[in-house]
Amino acid sequence: MEKRGLISVFLVSMAVLGAQLGVIRYMSVASWSNFAGLIISIALLGFGLSGTILTVLRERIERRLQDWLFWSAAAFIIAAGYVLQFARLIPFIPQSLHQDGTQVLYLALYYFLFFVPFFFGALFINLSFLRMKTGINRMYLYNLMGSGIGALVLLVCTSVISPQYLMIPVLLLGSAVVINEAIGSARRMRLGAIVIAVAFLPVLLTGIGLFSPATSADAQQCADGPAQGQQTAVSEPNKGIWAGLFNLADINMSHYKDISYALKVPESRVIHEKASSLGYIQVIESSQFRFAPGLSLSYYDSIPPVQHGLFIDGFGASGIARYVDATNAGYIRYLPFSLSYSLKNRPSALVIGAGGGNPVLFALTLGASKVMAVEPYAPVVDLARETFAAWSKGIWDDPRVTTVISDGRTFCKRDDGKYDILSIPAMVSSGMSFSSGSGNGENYLFTKEAFDDYLSRLAPEGILDVSMRLDSPPRALLKLESLVFSWAKERFPADFAQRIVFIRGLDWGAFLVKNGVFATNEIALLKKKTRDLSADFSYYPGISASEVNQYNVIPEEVYYAFAQAFVAGTEQAFIGGYAFNIEPPTDNRPYFSHFLPLSTVPKLLGLSGGMKDVPFDEWGYLLSWATVLQGVVFGLLIICIPVFTSGRAFLRERGKLRVIVYFFALGMGFMLIEIAVIQKLNLFIANPLYSVALVIGVLLIFSGIGAGFASRYRGEEAKKGITVGVSGILAALALHAFVFAPLMQPLLALPELLRIMIVILFLAPLGFFMGFPFPLGLQVLSDKREKLMPWGLAINGSVSVFASVLTSILSMHFGFAFVFFLAALFYVAAWVTFPARIRFSS
Amino acid sequence: MKKMFRVTGVVMCLVAMILPLTAYQSSQAELARRKAAVDRYRASGVFSEKVYQAVMSTPREYFMPEGQNHMTYEEVPVAIGWGQTITNQWFVAYMTHLLDVQPTDKVLEIGSGSGYQAAILWQITKKVYTIEIVSQLAAIAKQRWQSLGYSSVVGKAADGYYGWAEYGPFDKIVVTCAADHVPVYLMQQLKPGGVMVIPVGNPFDRQTLLKITKNLDGTVRTERLQSVKFVPFTGKMLEKYGK
Incomplete structure (x- = not known):
């Protein structure tokens, strides 16, 4: 009896943790992870409420404890077997929450839906404590061991199993518990078999191909890529309520995510999708997908070449770079990435956040003598370098390129090379360069300590080049300015103002920070380059107020004002008086994207x-x-x-x-x-x-x-x-x-x-x-x-x-x-x- | 055969003579409502006189969808079907004002919609070219211009992302649908010294209205004007250009 209880609690603990991961992963891909967090928290209420029910009904429950255990396990697997399918039927649009009352109702439905499996899972665990009143420590040991081992096993699962199928391991664990609790009672065995059959019905029906999306069987081939033949699950809408309930294959991604938006383009389709430790990777082929972040409006020649779109959890479009020869690469000289290259002849380059290869392509085209391409996520590089080798040929195989799979910070500590240009092109490699976190999470690439690490890799007179999208109202770019200036001021109090240049384009801003002071001729070169890009200086050593806001006019040039505040020593008053949080992040508070x-x-x-x-x-x-x-x-x-x-x-x-x-x-x-x-x-x-x-x-x-x-x-x-x-x-x-x-x-x-x-x-x-x-x-x-x-x-x-x-x-x-x-x-x-x-x- | 041509010619001449007489005329009540709206704009003193005149001379109620007449002068966009809207009158006047259209200008509009913006432009210059991706809307708009006598407005149903190279370059380009980037094709078709007004940003959220001036030396000046919300560009524009 005791052994049975311990096995059950071990398995249920694993399953409940797996269900949490499953729901979070699914919601992160189909909707927004922020809302997943909100919903999961209410789901965890199940632990509290089941404890309360036990407090109130303890005597009644103890009389039929085994039945309660059996039925809570049974309810758990049935709920876990259908929770994601029901979730797909709820047309929740987070952005409309503040203007559409029905969205509140949908959110409440989500709450209820996700609460159910966790309530029954938690009820089972809490009932187990009641079952073993004298062996609570052992019960707790199995509970924690189950959760701990479950976390390790299921986190591995999330990197190999697509999010829509993550509940299957949970169902297997849950079924084992149902059987374990039914042993010794023929009636419970029969009921258990029915429960397991009901829970696995969607798996079975999807497994025999009843609901395969029409596009999946066609094994679409990518012209230059491999024969992936992956399902285009995201683009398939639900075909009625039954298909919605029993079809596991369909993610039903929100129409308001980047990938849904890209898929609306005629002739675009998903040609590759894969679960990975980074998230759910999808590659889109489109006859017109082009990637040239920050391309100047002064560029009038042939449009940039078509690329494949790369999406992680449906977000952050970036490109899998396609090799282009010099004749078709004219556009690269009109990208903000080219700014630092206008100062160096055949520089050695370090790119932190190589992503799908675009920064590498840019560096090669701009004349880098060697490129150290650092990217933390192996799946992205593998995809670009191997899966789409024919497409990207010439970039990764170039003898000048060395690729290292590593986080930027770790690389800077381990490497002993010195580079003329160190680029962190946040706007080029999109989510990828935010290697250690995203959204409101930790980001260790943009902290004062990180800039110390970058400095250690710069050759004398070398340039650190950090570019980012301009946001409105100004927040991220202003915070980057705060970080760059306050770091430089701490490190080089005497001449920090001579080491920084800040250039702003239509929708981007780029900081060039020199390991030395900018010379007059370098400023002259940058002035010409900036004019060619129709961009503006927000700061350079010796800038005057009449020089700002010439080509990209914004109502209030806060960036220039902020830089001047640093020079005048009044930056704390500026930061304190600004509507958003623009304090420079540190490793102790590495929250670059926290602005409110x-x-x-x-x-x-x-x-x-x-x-x-x-x-x-x-x-x-x-x-x-x-x-x-x-x-x-x-x-x-x-x-x-x-x-x-x-x-x-x-x-x-x-x-x-x-x-x-x-x-x-x-x-x-x-x-x-x-x-x-x-x-x-x-x-x-x-x-x-x-x-x-x-x-x-x-x-x-x-x-x-x-x-x-x-x-x-x-x-x-x-x-x-x-x-x-x-x-x-x-x-x-x-x-x-x-x-x-x-x-x-x-x-x-x-x-x-x-x-x-x-x-x-x-x-x-x-x-x-x-x-x-x-x-x-x-x-x-x-x-x-x-x-x-x-x-x-x-x-x-x-x-x-x-x-x-x-x-x-x-x-x-x-x-x-x-x-x-x-x-x-x-x-x-x-x-x-x-x-x-x-x-x-x- | 000759006789047939002659008969056709006579008929066409008769139609051309009769058309102006039968062209749509606003009622006195409509004129009064429009005047009241224009007087409100005039009081704010934002626009030039030619813009007020253009708005006053264009029967906006004729471009409204059936049953929506009461919304003609409301300051909200009104749905006209196929996922498109007719922009409110003030904003159309504002876009026209930003373009600073001259009588000799050749203007390209992307997103004809109801045809109202093209009609306003036509009041100032007779060289108006407009593209609408929804063919049904393009046909309806064309019919409206013809029956109002704005026959020199040249429209076609196509994807505006590529502009209209055949008639380019243009002095002014106005884009009346949201895009997440400025298409290179449109920049190519804008004359040096020309002006483009375009809402840029997330097509499904809010955008920033940009006034783009192509300087004579090839550099480009952009002004971020205000936050706006337009219906999305539905053609090739939906393809990313580096978001």
């Missing part, structure tokens, strides 16, 4: 103008707040329900406040550490997937081992156990703050495998001690006050609804050091309020 100040949060509640005033690109931040707010509201409800429904017996229980604080503090402490470590490791491991898998996997597995170890602290020993646990956590955090954190930058130069080992060495003791407090608290309640035990589960579960998102917000505003400090405080609070200290009435 705290004062915009009331807009969420319809105050001071409401969401319609906020650019859609910036909604992610406000949605994070929405997630926290809804989490707090629902969390309070979950905590209060037993108080109002369980009558006087519950109200008479002593120590309720301590129980609340204890489990709340544990939930917060665990999440703060887990999320902040993932965010920090995005730099050290330089692959978001690896860092998530490593942290969740190692932290949870070692927490499980810690929980198992802590089972020796029984009865009166429990107080000693919590002291050991919390002391261990504080010591591990101190180790992080004073040893690991300062060593992170220099250790970046180590090979990846060694860096992973170091991370495991650091995380293992932390995870081990973090595993102590939760089962110790539950065991004390289970031994002394059974009624409060499920309530503890509910409180802890409800924290997970918002804690991860709150961590991101805290990191953005206050930095990682603060988050770790806060986590330490929560663990101290847990130590103080440990339930064994409650004087329980008899």
Whole structure:
């Protein structure tokens, strides 16, 4: 019985984590990841609510515990088997949320839909704790081991299985649980078989090809590429409700994503699609897809050549470069990329974010003597260099080109070469160059410390060239200006103003930062080049106000004003008075794309103008707040329900406040550490997937081992156990703050495998001690006050609804050091309020 | 055969004589509504006199879809079918004002839609060329111009992305649908010294209205004017040019 329970809880923990990943991946591809976060958080409410139901109905449930376990497992797999298909039927358009009331209804439908599988999964796990009252530590060990191993296995799955099929491994795990719980009862076995059959029906029907999109079987061939014959799943609309429910193959991507927009062009189609660790990669062929970011309007010759469009999770169109000879490459001299090349003759070039090869093609055409092409994501380079070899031939094979798969920061630490030009063409390689994060996430390529790394790779008189899209209202480009100037001012206080040139085109801005001061003849060359591009200077050493805003007239030349503020030493007043957050990012707060100040949060509640005033690109931040707010509201409800429904017996229980604080503090402490470590490791491991898998996997597995170890602290020993646990956590955090954190930058130069080992060495003791407090608290309640035990589960579960998102917000505003400090405080609070200290009435 | 030609000629002459007499005439009430709207614009003092005159002389109600007459002078775009809209009168006047059309100018319009913008342009210059991708709308607009006597407006149903090289280069180009980049073809067909007004940005969200001047030395001056929302360019423009 006990063995069966442990196996089930292990498998369900894996399945629930897999379902979370499955839903997030699917929603990120089909819709927006920001909304996926919002919805998943409400789904996690299932953990809280199931704990509450157990608190209220405990006696009734215990009488038929096995039936409850069986049916919650059964409900979980049926819900997991259909959740994505139902989601496709909801025509939710996030952009219309503030103007179309029905969108709120659709969002609510999403909430309900995603809540169901997680509720039943969580109910099963919480019921398991009820089943093993005396072996809570072991149960917790299996729970965490399941989640940890599940995270590792399923994260690997996300990089090989297309998002629409990610629920299949979840269904397999769930089915094993249903069978496990049915053993010993012929009736349950029969019912279990039916449940599994119903859950797998869409898989079966899709598997036999009942719903294959018309375009898939045709095995469309790419003229110059390989015979991929991939399904054009995204472009196929639902064919009625039945096909919608039973057809797994169709992603039904939002019509408002970049890829949907590109597919509306006549004769365009998906010719290649592949799941990868980077995201869902799709390549589009179109007779007219051209990629020339920032091409000057002064260019009047033949239009740039057709390329293949490259999309990741349906976003960020960039091109898979097609080789062009010099006669067709005239347009490249009219791109902002060519600015730095006008100053150098046959320079050696380092490109950070080579993407689909366009920056490499540009550098070669502009006369680079050698090109070091650095790209963090192997799938993108493989695609460009191998899958579409015939198309890109001549770029990657050029003897001048060396390709390195590495994050930009890591490369700068490991390489010892010096380059005349170092380009970070954020607008050319699109999402790719933001290697260590995107959206509101961490971006370690645009921090002050990153610029130190770039400087270390520049030859004397070398030029760092960073270009970016101009945005309106000005935010990103202004933040880049803030970063470039404040970094240069700190590093070269005496002559920073002589080292920077800032040129602005119709829709782009480019910073040239020199490892030396710009000479008069260089400024003259740049003036000619800038005029040829019909671009303007926003800053160069010696610029006058009458020279700005000549060719690309904007109502207010804030870029020039900001540069002048740096020269005059009044930049802090400018930054403080600006409507958006344009403070320069650092490795402690690496949030380049976070622009909204705290004062915009009331807009969420319809105050001071409401969401319609906020650019859609910036909604992610406000949605994070929405997630926290809804989490707090629902969390309070979950905590209060037993108080109002369980009558006087519950109200008479002593120590309720301590129980609340204890489990709340544990939930917060665990999440703060887990999320902040993932965010920090995005730099050290330089692959978001690896860092998530490593942290969740190692932290949870070692927490499980810690929980198992802590089972020796029984009865009166429990107080000693919590002291050991919390002391261990504080010591591990101190180790992080004073040893690991300062060593992170220099250790970046180590090979990846060694860096992973170091991370495991650091995380293992932390995870081990973090595993102590939760089962110790539950065991004390289970031994002394059974009624409060499920309530503890509910409180802890409800924290997970918002804690991860709150961590991101805290990191953005206050930095990682603060988050770790806060986590330490929560663990101290847990130590103080440990339930064994409650004087329980008899 | 000769006789047939002669008869046809006579008939055509008669039609040409009768047409102006039967051409659409605005009612006094319509004229009063239009005058009220134009007086409002005049009070703001933004536009030149020739723009006011052009707006006053063009029967906007004739370009409105059936049953939408009450919306003629409302400052919102009105749907005209096939996913297209007729831009509000103020904005059409504003675009015309930005172009600073001269009587001798050759003007290209991309996105004829209802035909109203071309009609306004025709009031100032008789050399108006316009392209509409939706063939049904192109046919309806042509019919309207003919019945109003604006027969020198030259229109065709085609993808405006490629411009109209046959009649280029143009002194002025006005694009009345949203694009995410400025097509090279249109820049090629713009005369040195010419002006183009085009909304550029995400075609499914808001765009920035740009005034582009091609300088005599080949350089280009752009002015970002204001945030606008147009219906998307539906032809080749939907192909990315480096977003």
